[in-house]
Amino acid sequence: MIEKIVERVRPHIIVQDESGKTTELFCLRCAYKMRVGHFKDIELQLCEGCGGVFLTKDVVERLAQHPDSEFRQYILRMEMSAMGRPDRGPVDCPMCKARMEVASMPGTVHNVDLCRAHGTWFDRTELAAYIEAQAAAQEAEKPAVTDDDLQAAGVGGGFFKSLGRLFH
Numbered sequence: 791m792i793e794k795i796v797e798r799v800r801p802h803i804i805v806q807d808e809s810g811k812t813t814e815l816f817c818l819r820c821a822y823k824m825r826v827g828h829f830k831d832i833e834l835q836l837c838e839g840c841g842g843v844f845l846t847k848d849v850v851e852r853l854a855q856h857p858d859s860e861f862r863q864y865i866l867r868m869e870m871s872a873m874g875r876p877d878r879g880p881v882d883c884p885m886c887k888a889r890m891e892v893a894s895m896p897g898t899v900h901n902v903d904l905c906r907a908h909g910t911w912f913d914r915t916e917l918a919a920y921i922e923a924q925a926a927a928q929e930a931e932k933p934a935v936t937d938d939d940l941q942a943a944g945v946g947g948g949f950f951k952s953l954g955r956l957f958h
Contacts, residue, residue: 817842818881818903818911820874829864835884841872841914844884850910857925865918872914883908897923 815824815835822839832852835844843865845853853861881890883905890903890911898919903911912920 815844815884817876818844818884819876819878819913822874827868829861830858832861836868837874838868838872840874840876841869843912843917844909845912845917846909847905847907853921854924857921857928859921859925862918862921865921869914869918875914878913881911885909895920895923897927 816822817824817837817839819842820837820840822837824835824837824844827834827836832849833846834849837843880892881903882888883890885908886905888905888907890905892901893904894901895916898916900913900916900919902913902916902920
């Protein structure tokens with residue numbers, strides 16, 4: 791008898807101290823102990839003190855391609871309970887300890903802290919704004935009139951098709 795074992799691979803955030811020993815993550819802003827949160831197949835580190843969130847690089851990239859309005863609502867609910875408002879000075883990546891770069895977030899008034907190798911730190915309100923901006927950018931890329939729209943209206947060729955191209 792042959793058994794096939796299939797294991798679902800999920801990115802996991804592992805933080806190590808200077809000696810290489812695995813340790814817990816503390817908030818990059820307020821030093822509050824972070825908790826691991828899960829939403830669908832997304833793992834994130836949440837600060838219940840100030841509302842900050844650390845996401846791995848692959849999760850941020852996935853959200854850029856597929857913004858999830860349910861995940862945005864989850865984040866907004868979590869942020870409502872966070873009362874801390876720590877200073878927003880420079881922070882170090884929790885994984886490699888290198889200083890994170892401050893990067894502006896297109897489509898928003900926010901800046902995020904970014905480690906290009908490991909992930910992004912979102913202060914309170916920044917992750918929800920990121921998801922909203924990604925959804926808006928994708929919506930703006932959609933053509934006003936598609937070929938399918940023209941076909942459904944019974945005017946899919948000739949003059950009407952060329953007219954539709956003016957709006958692409």
